[in-house]
Each structure stands twice: as structure tokens, then as C-alpha cells.
Amino acid sequence: MSALLQTAQTESDTQPALRNLGKAITRSAVPPLDLRAYYDMLFAAHGPQHWWPGRTPFEIIVGAILVQNTSWTNVARAIENLRRAKLLNPRAIENVPAPRLARLIRSSGYFRQKTKKLKNFVRFLRREYQGSLAKMFRAPTAALRDQLLAVIGIGPETADSILLYAGEHPVFVIDAYTRRMLGRHGLAPAKLGYEDIRQLFELNLAPDATLYNEFHALIVHTGKHFCRPREPRCGECPLRWFLPEPNFLAVPVDAKPVAQSGVRGALRPLWVSSKAERTAAAT
């Protein structure tokens, strides 16, 4: 974390520290604008998010599958039902009759599809890793990611959530909140694919599962509380310092940002450099 922020211990300490960091960023001749700076700013403002809310790796995996297309509140109820029924382990999920499993996870929506997805995952786990999550997570990241993506019902966001939050593999999770923030900050075109956005993060950050865990959770927090689909609260958001020039109008008057063109100029190379790196790597 930036030294400018290390002394911020309390809520009241944090705001002046953030303001100082924001001013330092905008005044610097070569602003230290990179994804790590985004992370430092969010962490200083909001602190650790304590993700993922699961007691065991298997519970995290169940949550990652059930949370598709629904809110966490609905998932939490389904997981509590599974816990009460003593089904939160791979063997139990494989053996329980599908209709009963569907009833227990009904609150998470699309419960018939999700029943199949849970069953598909535990069958894969038994077939490939003798039912052992420890064995599964010892597999190399890229190979395991490919295997997870081959399980019907597990897409990139779910696979990466499993790898990162249950297995502590350094894979960045991309979701709608991430896309919205990147788009509004001019860091990635709106229609950029999942893999390209994942590479944007992974090429611009150290491969550190703890960092990826916290950063993704902080982006979700930002998306829920500030970067809403309509009427984003940029004036109160810690990331306002990184906005492209026109949006600086949203910054409160007391913040007095300067060197706006420097900020805007610094945003471009982030994407250009990662794309260049990928092109170079491919040739």
C-alpha cells in the first residue's frame, strides 16, 4: 500500500489520507496510475472485505455455482438449508436425490439447472480427483481452469471464483461490476471479452491470490454502493481521482484536482501496454 495511506488507522483518519493520495496522483508529473493504485485507493477507503463468505472450500464452490443470476441473500438461504440437511460435502451432494436437492436450493433460483450443475461438479471431482478438493487444487492453475470450464454449467466467472476463493489460485474474477468500472474509466472497451479483461488485470498486477481476492471484493463493493448502473455516485467514490477528464466535474469542489490531462493520458498506456504484451507474446 502507498506510504501515503499507511498511517490511516480510523474512519476519520482515512478521508484526509485519501484526499492526499488523490492530490498526489493528480499533481504528479507522471501519475502512478495503474491497477495497483486503484486497489490501494479502494482498500484505504473500505478496508478488507473478508471474502468469500464460506466456511469451507466446498461451501465456497457451492456458493459460486448457486450465485449465478441471483443475489447472495438467496444463496445464503440455500446454503443454510444444505448445512441443516448435512449435505455440504461432495459425497452427500452426489448421493442425494436430485428432487430433494432442488427443493433445498430453491431460494437461489433456476434451482433445477443448479441442481444439475452441482451434481456435474461433484461427479467431475470424483472422476478426476477421487473426490478430493485438496488434490484438485494441487493441479496447475491453467490446466485446472480448463477442466472446470469443461464441466457443464461452469462458466469463466464461476470457474475463476472457484479457483481464487476456494483454491487460492491467482486468477482474477471478472464480473459486471468490473466491466462497468473499467468502461466508465476508459480502461477497456465496453464489448471486450471476459478473457481479455482477465488478462488486463493479470498482466498489470503481480500474480497474488490475496491481492486478487481483496481487489475483486472491493470492486463489487464499489459497484454496489457507488458505481451503480444508473446515477453513479462519483462525487463520493474513492475512484473519482482516476476518472477521465470530463467526469472530473463530478468531483466535489473541495477536492481541487489538478493536472487533469496528465490523469487522462496516464489511463491509455495501461490498456495499450497489456495489449502490446499479449501481441508480443503471441508472435
Ligand code: SF4
Ligand atoms: S468514480 Fe464513478 S465511474 Fe468511477 S468507479 Fe466510482 S462511481 Fe464508478
